[in-house]
Amino acid sequence: MRKAVGTDRRRNPERILEVLREVDADVIALQEADRRFGGRAAVITQHLLEEHSDWKSVGFGVRASSMGWHGNALLVRKESQIVDCELIHLPSLEPRGAVMADVRVKDSILRVIGMHLDLSGLWRRRQAAAILSHVASSTHPRPTVMMGDLNEWTRAAGCLRDFGRDFSFAETGPSFHARRPVGRLDRIMVSEDLKIVESGVHHSAAARKASDHLPIWADVHPV
Numbered sequence: 001m002r003k004a005v006g007t008d009r010r011r012n013p014e015r016i017l018e019v020l021r022e023v024d025a026d027v028i029a030l031q032e033a034d035r036r037f038g039g040r041a042a043v044i045t046q047h048l049l050e051e052h053s054d055w056k057s058v059g060f061g062v063r064a065s066s067m068g069w070h071g072n073a074l075l076v077r078k079e080s081q082i083v084d085c086e087l088i089h090l091p092s093l094e095p096r097g098a099v100m101a102d103v104r105v106k107d108s109i110l111r112v113i114g115m116h117l118d119l120s121g122l123w124r125r126r127q128a129a130a131i132l133s134h135v136a137s138s139t140h141p142r143p144t145v146m147m148g149d150l151n152e153w154t155r156a157a158g159c160l161r162d163f164g165r166d167f168s169f170a171e172t173g174p175s176f177h178a179r180r181p182v183g184r185l186d187r188i189m190v191s192e193d194l195k196i197v198e199s200g201v202h203h204s205a206a207a208r209k210a211s212d213h214l215p216i217w218a219d220v221h222p223v
Contacts (some may be wrong), residue, residue: 002032004043009178013044015210017053023202023215026077026105027194028055029147033073034066042067054078058085058101070097071151072114072148076105077204083109088129092118098131102142108222111135121158124151128159132166144191145220149213151185163189170199172216178208188204188218195223 004013020028033039042065049055055075057067067073069087076082079102088098115131117124136142146167151158155169163169167189174181181201187214190196199218209216 001030001043002056002211002213003035004210007212008209011043012210013048015206016044017048017202017223018205019202019210019215020055020073020075022204022206023217026080027110027145028075028102029112030068030073030075030170031114031116031149032071033068033191034063034071034205035087035102035103036071038142041065042073048221049075058079058082058099058103060087060099062087069099070099070116072099072116074099074103074114075111076103080105088115088131090115090117090130092127093120093160094118095122096127098135098148102140103134105178109142110143110220111144113146113148115140115146117148117150117152117159119151121152124159125162128162132162138193143222145188145194145218147186147188149185151186152187153183153185154188155184160187163187167191170196170216170218172199172218173201175201175214175216176212178210178212178214179215186213186216188216190218190220193223194220197221 012140170188176183177182
């Protein structure tokens with residue numbers, strides 16, 4: 001969401017919420033959700049979430065004013081139960097991390113991971129390895145959805161090949177740049193116990209203006 005600065009170079013968090021309401025997903029992963037400097041305050045305030053949306057943010061307890069960690073945030077329906085949540089530390093030259101939550105959605109518990117990987121291919125692969133290792137070492141395995149901005153242009157190489165050994169990709173289509181999308185930088189991946197029923201890129205006038213990336217979405221069911 002690029003700190004809610006749109007393609008018109010205006011910061012407008014209400015516009016981000018408008019796009020999220022259009023997509024209307026049960027679980028949402030956001031990148032660049034906090035301001036970069038100072039207290040890393042959330043761009044979408046708790047008041048805006050509570051009064052103008054159907055979601056709540058997963059609290060990771062790192063910074064009181066932040067929505068997530070290193071700009072990564074997870075939103076879930078207000079009636080959803082957050083069973084567990086934790087941070088995933090990533091190797092990097094600049095601060096990077098991923099966030100994970102186990103969420104009860106209807107009758108199932110889903111593990112959700114949000115991420116924003118490095119611009120460097122070498123560091124992206126190291127970060128992918130750290131995430132996959134963290135998932136594999138969990139004492140309570142669950143059906144898992146991973147999503148975010150992977151910054152990888154080529155599907156047959158790099159971190160996408162690493163993720164693809166154990167996870168399936170949603171065929172969402174290009175989402176960057178929002179005004180003329182040509183790059184599939186944003187990805188949704190699911191573990192083998194989940195299937196992707198339908199997926200795509202959300203094209204709307206509001207989405208093309210709200211951020212430099214268009215939202216991607218997937219309808220995911222248990223196998």
